[in-house]
Amino acid sequence: MDYVIEMLNIRKEFNGFVANDNITLQLKKGEIHALLGENGAGKSTLMNVLFGLYQPEQGEIRVKGKPVKITDPNVANDLGIGMVHQHFMLVDVFSVTENIILGREITSKGRIDIKKAEQEVREISERYGLAVDPQAKISDISVGMQQRVEILKTLYRGAEILIFDEPTAVLTPQEIKELIQIMKTLIKEGKSIILITHKLKEIMEVADRCTVIRKGKGIGTVNVSETNPDELARMMVGHDVVFKVDKKPAKPDQNVLEVKDLVVKDSRGVTVVNGLDLDVRAGEIVGIAGVDGNGQSEFIEAITGLRKADSGNVKLNGKDIFNLTPRKVKESGVGHIPQDRHKHGLVLNFPIGENMVLQNYYKQPYSKRGILNFKNIYQQARKLIGEFDVRTPNEYVLARALSGGNQQKAIIGREVDDNPDLLIAAQPTRGLDVGAIEFIHKRLIEQRDNGKAVLLVSFELDEIMNVSDRIAVIYEGKIVAVVDPKETDEQELGLLMAGSSRKKAGESTNV
Amino acid sequence: MKVRMSKRLIGLLTPIIAVLLGIIVGTIIMLASGYDPVAAYSALWNGAFGEIYYTGEVIRQVTPYILAGLAVAFAFRVGLFNIGVEGQFLVGWLAAVWVGISFDLPKIIHLPLAIIAAAVAGALWAFIPGLLKARLRVHEVIVTIMLNYTALHVSNYIIKNVLTDHKDKTGLVKDSATLRSEWLQGITDYSRLHWGIIVAIICCFIMWFLLERTTRGFELRAVGFNQHAAQYAGMNVNRNIILSMVISGAFAGLAGAMEGLGTFGYVTVKGGFTGVGFDGIAIALLGGNSALGVFFSAILFGALKVGALNMPLEAGVPNELVDIIIALIVFFVASSYIIRKLLDRFGKKEVK
Numbered sequence: 001m002d003y004v005i006e007m008l009n010i011r012k013e014f015n016g017f018v019a020n021d022n023i024t025l026q027l028k029k030g031e032i033h034a035l036l037g038e039n040g041a042g043k044s045t046l047m048n049v050l051f052g053l054y055q056p057e058q059g060e061i062r063v064k065g066k067p068v069k070i071t072d073p074n075v076a077n078d079l080g081i082g083m084v085h086q087h088f089m090l091v092d093v094f095s096v097t098e099n100i101i102l103g104r105e106i107t108s109k110g111r112i113d114i115k116k117a118e119q120e121v122r123e124i125s126e127r128y129g130l131a132v133d134p135q136a137k138i139s140d141i142s143v144g145m146q147q148r149v150e151i152l153k154t155l156y157r158g159a160e161i162l163i164f165d166e167p168t169a170v171l172t173p174q175e176i177k178e179l180i181q182i183m184k185t186l187i188k189e190g191k192s193i194i195l196i197t198h199k200l201k202e203i204m205e206v207a208d209r210c211t212v213i214r215k216g217k218g219i220g221t222v223n224v225s226e227t228n229p230d231e232l233a234r235m236m237v238g239h240d241v242v243f244k245v246d247k248k249p250a251k252p253d254q255n256v257l258e259v260k261d262l263v264v265k266d267s268r269g270v271t272v273v274n275g276l277d278l279d280v281r282a283g284e285i286v287g288i289a290g291v292d293g294n295g296q297s298e299f300i301e302a303i304t305g306l307r308k309a310d311s312g313n314v315k316l317n318g319k320d321i322f323n324l325t326p327r328k329v330k331e332s333g334v335g336h337i338p339q340d341r342h343k344h345g346l347v348l349n350f351p352i353g354e355n356m357v358l359q360n361y362y363k364q365p366y367s368k369r370g371i372l373n374f375k376n377i378y379q380q381a382r383k384l385i386g387e388f389d390v391r392t393p394n395e396y397v398l399a400r401a402l403s404g405g406n407q408q409k410a411i412i413g414r415e416v417d418d419n420p421d422l423l424i425a426a427q428p429t430r431g432l433d434v435g436a437i438e439f440i441h442k443r444l445i446e447q448r449d450n451g452k453a454v455l456l457v458s459f460e461l462d463e464i465m466n467v468s469d470r471i472a473v474i475y476e477g478k479i480v481a482v483v484d485p486k487e488t489d490e491q492e493l494g495l496l497m498a499g500s501s502r503k504k505a506g507e508s509t510n511v
Numbered sequence: 512m513k514v515r516m517s518k519r520l521i522g523l524l525t526p527i528i529a530v531l532l533g534i535i536v537g538t539i540i541m542l543a544s545g546y547d548p549v550a551a552y553s554a555l556w557n558g559a560f561g562e563i564y565y566t567g568e569v570i571r572q573v574t575p576y577i578l579a580g581l582a583v584a585f586a587f588r589v590g591l592f593n594i595g596v597e598g599q600f601l602v603g604w605l606a607a608v609w610v611g612i613s614f615d616l617p618k619i620i621h622l623p624l625a626i627i628a629a630a631v632a633g634a635l636w637a638f639i640p641g642l643l644k645a646r647l648r649v650h651e652v653i654v655t656i657m658l659n660y661t662a663l664h665v666s667n668y669i670i671k672n673v674l675t676d677h678k679d680k681t682g683l684v685k686d687s688a689t690l691r692s693e694w695l696q697g698i699t700d701y702s703r704l705h706w707g708i709i710v711a712i713i714c715c716f717i718m719w720f721l722l723e724r725t726t727r728g729f730e731l732r733a734v735g736f737n738q739h740a741a742q743y744a745g746m747n748v749n750r751n752i753i754l755s756m757v758i759s760g761a762f763a764g765l766a767g768a769m770e771g772l773g774t775f776g777y778v779t780v781k782g783g784f785t786g787v788g789f790d791g792i793a794i795a796l797l798g799g800n801s802a803l804g805v806f807f808s809a810i811l812f813g814a815l816k817v818g819a820l821n822m823p824l825e826a827g828v829p830n831e832l833v834d835i836i837i838a839l840i841v842f843f844v845a846s847s848y849i850i851r852k853l854l855d856r857f858g859k860k861e862v863k
Contacts, residue, residue, distance in 0.1 A: 306743060327745025336743070344743040349736040358733070358744040367726045 003065070004029045004192050005050070005081075005161055010059035012045055019045040020056070023218035025194075025211045027161065032183060032193045034207035034224070036200075036236055038433035040403050042216040043196050047163055050194075051083050052076040082154025086165040088146050090138045096149050097121050097134040100156050124155050129185045144175035151182065162186065163194045168202060169431055172292050172459065173494070180206050198236070198433050200229040201462070212236055237435050247445045250469035253282035256422050256453035257303070262312035264295070264302045264477075272298045274477035276312070280422065285444060285454040287468030287485075289461065291497050295477035296457050297339060300426050304336045305329040306344075317421060330359055335420030337411055339427045339457070345411045346399045353381030353395035356414050388413035389439065405436035412443055423447050426457040441467050461490050475499050521854050525847045526797050526804075528854075530811065533840030540835065541828065550826040555833070558821025559814040565821070567699025570708055571774055573813035575600070577711040578766035579791025580798060580805035581718050582633075582759045586651075587800045588722060589755035590735040595640060595655025596763040597788025598662030599633035601781075603764025605666040606632035607771035608778040609674060611684025621687040626710065626768050633764020634757045636662060641756025645749035651756070659784065667780045679780040690773035705773035712806075714762060719802040721758075731755055763788065790816075793841045812837070 005027040012020040019042045027033050037043045048054045050061065052070035060067055063079050070076050076083075090099050097118045106113045106120075121134040130148045138146060147167060154162055164183075168176045183193055183206055195207060203210050203224060210227070212219040212235040219235050234240055257280040264273035273295040280286045290296055301307035303314050305326035314322040316332050324332070338344035346355050357366045357377050365376040381395040390409045392402055399407060408428065415423060425444060429437040444467060448454050458464050464471055465485050473481045473496040481496050538548040559569050579596050586593035593599075607629035614621060640654035674681045683689075690705040722728035733741040734751040742748050766787060771778055794812050798804030819833035843850070 304743075325745065325747075326743060330745055338743060343737075343739045345740065347733050347736045347740045350733065354729070358740065361729050362726045370725050370727060372724055372726060372729060 002029050003027060004063065005194075006060075006062040006065075007046070007050060008060045008062070010046060010049055010056045010061075012042075012049055012054055012056050018216050020049065020213075021216045021218075022059075023213055023216075024221075025218075026221070027192050027194060028209075029192055030187055030190060031208040032187060032195055032206055034195045034197060034203040034210040035213070036198060036203060036210055036232060037213040038198060038236060038435065039405055039431075041213050041236075043213065044165070045216075046213070047083070047165065047194070047196060050076070051081065051163065077157055077159075080158060080160035081163065082157060082159025082161070083163045084147065084150045084154060084165065084167060086167070086169060088150055090146060090149060092137075092139045094138060095134070096132055096136050096138065096141070096152075099138060099149055100134075100153050104157060121152060121156065124152060128155065128189060129182060142175075143170050144172070144178065147171070147175075147179070148182070151186075159191070161192045161194070163196065165196045166198075166431075167195070168197070168199065173461065173497075174291065176202075200232050200434075203232065204229060214238055233434055237433075245441050245445065245466045248449065250284045250448065252284040252469070253451065255279050256282050256317055257455065258313070258315040258318075259303065260313040262299070262302060262314065263310045264298045264307060265310055266298055271310075272477050273302065273309070276474075276478055278472055278479050280453045280455050282421070282453050283448055283451050284469040285448050285456055285467055287456045287458065287464040287471045288474050288479075289458070289464045289471050289493055289497055290474035292459055294474050294497075296474055297426070299474070299477075300336075300339070300424060300457060303329070304334060304424065327359075333421035335415035335418055335423045337408075337415050337423070337425040337428050339430075341404070341407055341411055346407060348400040349398060351396045352385075352390070352392055352399045352402060352410055353378045355399045355410060356381040356384050356395075358414065360418070384410070384413040384417055387417075388443075405432045408432060408436065408440065412440060416443055416447060419450075420452065422453045422455065424455045424457075427459065428456070429458070429460070429463060437463075461493060464493075465490070473497055521851060522799060524854060525850050526799070526808065526844060528850050529797070529843035529847060530840050532843045532850075533836055536839050537832070537836035541832065544832075546828050546832070547826065551822055551828040551832075554822045554825035554828070555815070555818040557818075557825065559818030561821075562700065563698070564700035564702045565817060567695070567702025567704035569810075569813050569817045571702060571704045572817050573809050574705075574707040574711045574773065575766040575769045575787050576790060576794055576809035576813050577806055578714055578762050578769065579787050580794030580809050581714055581802065582762035582766065582788075583791045583795035584798065584800040584802070584805050585718055585722075585762060586755055586759035587795060588735050589731045589751065590738070591641075591644070591651050591752065591755060591759075593637065593640075593655055593756065593759045593763075594652055594792070595637060595658050595662075595788070596759070596766075596791045597784050597786075598655065598659035599636045599760040599763035600767040600785070600788045601659075601662045601666050602636045603629035603633040603767025604771040604778055605669060605767070606764065607688075607768035608681055608684055609669075611688035611772055612674070612682055614688075615685065616687055618687040621685065622690070622772070625684070625688040625772055626765065629764040629768030629771065630761040631764070633767065634761040637756040637760025637763065638753065641753040644756070645752045659788070663781060663784065666778070670778055670780050674778075681777045681779075683776045684772055688772060689776060690769070691776060703774050705769075707769040707773040710765060710769070711809075714765060715802040715806050718762075718805075722802075727754075763791075766791075793837075793844075796841065797844045 003026045007025045010020050010023045023046055035043050045054065049056050052072045052075050061070060068079060097114060100121050101117045106117050118134040125132045130152060132145060132148050132152060167179060171179060186193060197203060207224050209221055209223055210232065211221040214236060259276060259278045262273055262276040263271060266272045276299060288296060298307060302309040305324050308323055316334060319332060321329055321332050342348060354377065357380060360366055365373060367373055378395050385392060385395060388409045390406050390413065392406060428440050444454050444456065456467055468485055471483050471485055472479045473493065475497060541548040541551055558565055560566055579600060582596045583593055607625045610625040610628040636658060639658060640651040643649040643654055644651045670681060671677055690707045692706055695704045696702060722732060730746045730751050733746060734748055738748050790812060794805055794808045798808035815833065815837055819830060822828040822833055823830055
């Protein structure tokens with residue numbers, strides 16, 4: 001068999017912790033090979049070994065059948081291995097071309113020949129259908145475009161084998177479709193791709209074969225055409241995973257949140273929430289579906305007090321909470337799982353225990369007359385760590401040291417424990433693995449079953465469809481439709497999210 | 512098994528190694544320029560601890576150093592870089608002496624009043640950059656640097672035109688407002704040691720308690736680490752920014768009171784900065800911005816400063832060289848990343 005890359009029986013340890021244990025991955029020429037595993041399973045470690053950032057303790061790497069020693073990323077580059085990082089490595093103020101040639105500049109008489117470079121970039125871009133403007137500045141182009149620049153960077157350096165590290169984590173559904181198209185074009189042009197992901201749907205859609213690793217061990221390689229998502233999930237987490245969220249019908253009660261004609265401007269002064277109306281009732285989960293950038297973030301920030309709204313009406317249980325401070329909103333009975341857990345949700349340099357009382361530190365029993373009571377704080381932390389299965393050595397570890405999933409569980413524990421009348425969950429499962437997602441969905445539904453209102457914002461249509469009792473579609477700062485998840489499908493939602501009206505969308509699905 | 516060095520140990524070792532490296536490089540410089548390092552360092556040691564008089568002087572020097580270090584460290588813990596400690600120190604000094612010479616009160620009222628006046632003056636001086644930062648996002652570094660010059664020249668003007676009739680120096684503060692103690696001077700062979708060290712130690716405790724044990728400190732630390740999360744958690748970020756500058760300035764003002772009510776007992780017109788405020792930056796850095804760390808690093812800097820005076824006398828080493836050694840220590844502390852990295856590698860080797 002014709003393998004372009006073989007990683008055979010790779011073992012990598014860190015201070016006694018085995019991150020990769022006897023993992024084998026063989027990449028055929030012209031295939032898309034998925035590398036599947038939960039967060040912390042050892043995917044990144046394995047790829048860093050391939051990219052020369054780590055040296056394996058055991059095992060062998062072969063490129064086109066020849067054993068090689070990849071001592072640093074430059075060696076990997078020379079062997080034709082390129083990596084499209086999850087976090088882009090681009091200089092914001094440089095142009096696309098300048099970023100691509102960085103380190104490989106074409107010079108004539110000591111000066112950069114930018115014309116020639118632009119020409120080359122344009123040629124590569126056209127050949128692979130990337131449609132990137134070589135002269136655009138990085139800060140002016142979308143995240144999806146920036147990712148294409150990263151792809152161009154590897155191609156410009158002559159990569160034959162491209163490693164994509166969680167490429168869809170930052171993309172909108174539309175951009176994901178385009179990326180998949182690009183990957184297929186790359187394969188057609190003779191490249192080979194390793195796709196690191198924990199999204200089963202993507203694997204089913206695009207990959208030829210899939211290697212699964214779990215807790216650092218290689219579980220096996222399967223042909224995607226001969227498997228199904230259930231089997232892949234079982235291989236990844238080690239037990240059966242329920243995809244369809246199991247829930248009883250909602251029993252909605254009176255309105256908890258009432259938003260009328262809300263108008264919010266973003267930091268540049270552009271009106272991004274433009275006359276938004278929405279009700280959320282006790283005992284139901286309302287999911288907000290929409291493409292990123294249609295005012296979701298600003299809407300949530302405005303009702304939680306993080307951003308001043310310009311006008312409108314926001315009521316919680318009939319009481320006005322319009323433009324109150326975050327603390328007042330919180331005290332009125334709103335819990336908020338923020339979209340960005342590192343920016344808003346946690347003080348990463350605080351122990352996880354202190355993060356558990358981040359909003360309640362000033363109340364008894366956590367403090368009295370301005371003096372903190374650490375005994376009670378850490379007791380509460382231990383309670384939540386246990387109840388919400390936060391995997392941490394102890395409650396004194398800095399929040400920074402926890403994995404994303406465990407950080408998120410800690411935040412959810414903190415917010416749910418206050419038992420708020422309205423729980424707002426913004427992207428609660430972003431970047432998490434299947435096990436953690438299942439856990440979080442269960443908790444949201446539990447809140448609903450306890451008669452609380454839940455507002456869910458997510459860019460993942462699956463999540464919206466599975467968890468919500470009602471779906472509100474947001475487009476250009478307005479709720480353009482409210483639909484029942486049982487009576488809609490992804491196609492209709494997709495059209496609504498793109499701005500078609502309900503009726504038209506309905507017609508087109510009937511065609 | 513995991514035998515990695517604990518974070519705490521690394522935190523403790525880093526400044527010690529920085530100091531050692533500073534001394535080693537200092538030795539090389541002395542050898543290169545033809546001085547005897549052994550004689551020089553023993554002169555340094557003798558000049559700091561060789562006689563009780565010197566030790567008294569070291570403690571006297573350490574007193575404002577602790578407070579200036581606390582001032583820088585406190586602001587830093589809330590994410591602000593207060594370079595204006597020097598200016599706040601000068602207005603504190605002026606305020607303490609002003610109160611000290613202007614009133615006739617019983618000591619139990621007069622001394623605390625003079626000390627508090629210094630703290631309030633420093634706090635007000637730091638309130639300005641705090642307010643500008645909180646309301647208008649003006650960077651505190653620029654404002655505090657400018658306010659240092661303003662403080663220097665305004666206090667010179669007041670000394671010349673308000674407190675005296677065109678003289679360069681005020682009279683001594685009243686006995687009821689002095690920190691000086693004949694007893695302390697007596698037991699240290701007539702050094703200028705005064706009661707201020709007690710104030711400094713109390714302030715170390717206050718800083719630790721305020722930051723680590725109170726809800727206010729919880730907010731200040733949260734704002735220092737992550738303003739967004741602090742806002743999300745319902746804390747008033749702007750109020751905490753202003754408060755941290757005010758408390759920082761109060762510590763700086765108290766450092767001025769130590770000089771005005773203790774060491775000198777008066778205030779003079781100055782041609783330039785004293786350097787205490789700037790040394791405070793180095794002290795806070797070496798002390799890792801913690802109260803205890805500042806206490807120990809202030810002792811080191813105080814000993815170096817006082818001991819250095821003996822180096823030209825006993826070993827013929829120029830004073831400038833001592834400044835170079837201090838600068839080297841600061842350099843190695845500032846590059847503590849390198850030391851951490853080395854310790855890390857060292858720690859890993861031990862495992863194998």
